[in-house]
Amino acid sequence: MSARVAIVGRPNVGKSTLFNRLAGRRLAIVDDLPGVTRDRRETDGKLGPLRFTVIDTAGLEDLRDESLESRMRVQTEQAVDDADAVLMVIDGRVGVTPMDRHFADWLRRQTRPVVLVVNKCEGRAGASAAGEAYALGLGDPVAVSAEHGEGMLELYEALAPLLGEGALAPDEEEPALEGDDRPDQPISMAFIGRPNVGKSTLANRLIGSDRMLTGPEAGITRDAISVDWEYRGRRLKLVDTAGLRRRANVFEKLEKLATDDTDRAMRFAQVVVLVLDATQLFEKQDLTIARRVIDEGRALVIAISKWDLVEDRQAALQGFRDRLETSLQQVKGILMVPVSGETGDGVPRLMDAVFRTFEAWNRRVPTHSLNRWLKAMSERHPPPMVQGRRLRLRYLTQTKVRPPTFQLFLSRPDSLPDDYSRYIVNGLREDFAIPSVPIRLILRKADNPFADKGKKDD
Structure with a gap:
């Protein structure tokens, strides 16, 4: 198991x-405004030959009530409990x-080893603060500039003595391949x-713990927070x-950064x-939002949340389905699952829908099957005539998955009507x-095939 540093x-x-x-x-949103980070965020970290899981946390506030800041502190305390070592950061300029x-004082009462980090020490800016930090009783302070990469050695x-030899990387690490689709990937x-x-x-x-901050306040989540977990033996991230609001209503810099982070998470997601x-x-x-997901080529599943608050469930579900069918005609059969995060109702059905959609997103069709199918489709509904000659559909092949992508070779591609393209796509989807x-x-x-032959004969 990877060493953990909070x-x-x-x-x-x-x-x-x-x-x-x-x-x-x-990965994390950075801004001069205090309190940007709310949830704790984890990712793979490295420092020289050290390899570990690094955990970003919300700013510590001395509160013990029902406020958002108090709930943020609970998340930070949990991160410290789970860590093998803690980096306590202070501001060298202040x-x-x-x-x-x-x-x-609170960290000294914990059982986790602590490294005191004096940040923002570009040049000599934090020399006095580094000397003053000895009074905190956390050992020798380390002066760094995280922004400029100073003090990392x-x-x-x-940090190395606190994590031990188990955190050292092997002499040669196998590089990750771009687009690696190994079956063990989450x-x-x-x-x-x-x-x-x-x-x-x-x-x-879904993950079975209060990993994300929740509450009645809108817009609690700012960073895109990833969690590795397993469901029925399958690894997921x-x-x-x-939350995404209309871009016309987004004015504040922080919300724009959060929106960009969400867009990035959507582009790199599979489902x-x-x-x-x-x-x-x-x-x-x-x-x-749904159209943006489809345009990015991602696999889409719809979860109707807060289902425990709905009285006439049949009418509500039918209303959602009708709106979906009329407004997203470019993708047929999107799976829609009513769920409740409060009660857990519908969670197994949601995960079934995720797995089924992921499999469809990875579907591969043999070329010989495609071309037998294309011949039958064109005989059933011949392509239109253009300038007195019928368009000829010659060949169909699948060139990639994620999403399924097909190339159709024909005599005049610029003349194929959109409705005939939809006929082909809907047939692929169905058959x-x-x-x-x-x-x-x-x-x-x-x-x-006769073009070159005619030139040679001339």
């Missing part, structure tokens, strides 16, 4: 910047504050939707995302679960059991 500290000391530095890429002293020297599943539709509550129900609120109608923004996922049909001009 990054803690009061708000706005640069924890997320250090998290991104150790992760080797920008120096040691009373809140830093308060939480240093000193941080490695402080299925990446992203939850997206409007704010406050119950995404985080449903995610917590669940990504909970910030996207669009979460709707069962107590509201299928809104225009829901349809906009080869490819429901509920986007199908891409690319038209290509077939070469004239």
Whole structure:
């Protein structure tokens, strides 16, 4: 099992910047506004030869009530309990504050080893704060600049003895291949939707713990938070995302960053679960999100959340289905599952829908089967005449999966009507059991086999 390193500290000391530095890429949202991070976020981290799971946490607040900040503190405390080592970060430009002293006292009472990190020490900026930090009683402070990558060697020297030899990488690591589709790879599943539709509550129900912050406040989730877990022996990576509002209504920088993070999670997901609120109608923004998922070629499943609050369930479900069929005609058979994150009702059916949709998204059809099928389809409904000559459909082959993509070679691709393309796509979906996922049909001009021969004869 990978060693685990938690990054803690009061708000706005640069924890997320250090998290991104150790992760080797920008994952957590970073902004000058205090309190940006709310959920704890985990990813693979490295520091020299050290390999570990690095955990970003919310800024520590001295609160014990029912507020959002208090619930954030509980998440941070859980991260410390699960960690093998803790990096406590203070701001080298500000120096040691009373809140830093308060939480240093709390960390000394824990059983986890702590490295005191004085951040924002570009050049000599934090020299005095580093000297002052000895008073916190957490050992020798390490001066770093997470933003500029300074002090990483000193941080490695402080952290390596705490993690032990088990955290050291082997001499040669096998590089990951782009597009590696090995069967042991987890299925990446992203939850997206409007704010406050119950995404985080449903995610917590699926993984069986209060991993995501939840509450009555809209827009609690900001970062896209990923969690590795297993369901019925299959590995998955669940990504909970910030709520998406209409872009015209997004003005604040922080919300724009959160929206970009959600878009990125959607593009890299394999299956996207669009979460709707069962107590509201299928809104225009829901349809906009669904179309974006389809345009990206992702596999789409719809979860109707808060189903426990619906009285006339049959009428409500029929209303959602009717709206879906009329508004998303480009993809037939999208699976729609009523669920409740509060009670767990419908969760097994939702996961069945995810697996079925993922399999359809990976469907591969042999070329010989496609061309027998194409001949039968063109005989049943011949392509139209163009300038007195009938279009000839010569050859059909599948060029990729995820989503299923086919190339149709014909005499005049620019003259094939859209309705005939839809006829081909709908036939593929029906006859080869490819429901509920986007199908891409690319038209290509077939070469004239007699063209070169005629030139030679001349």
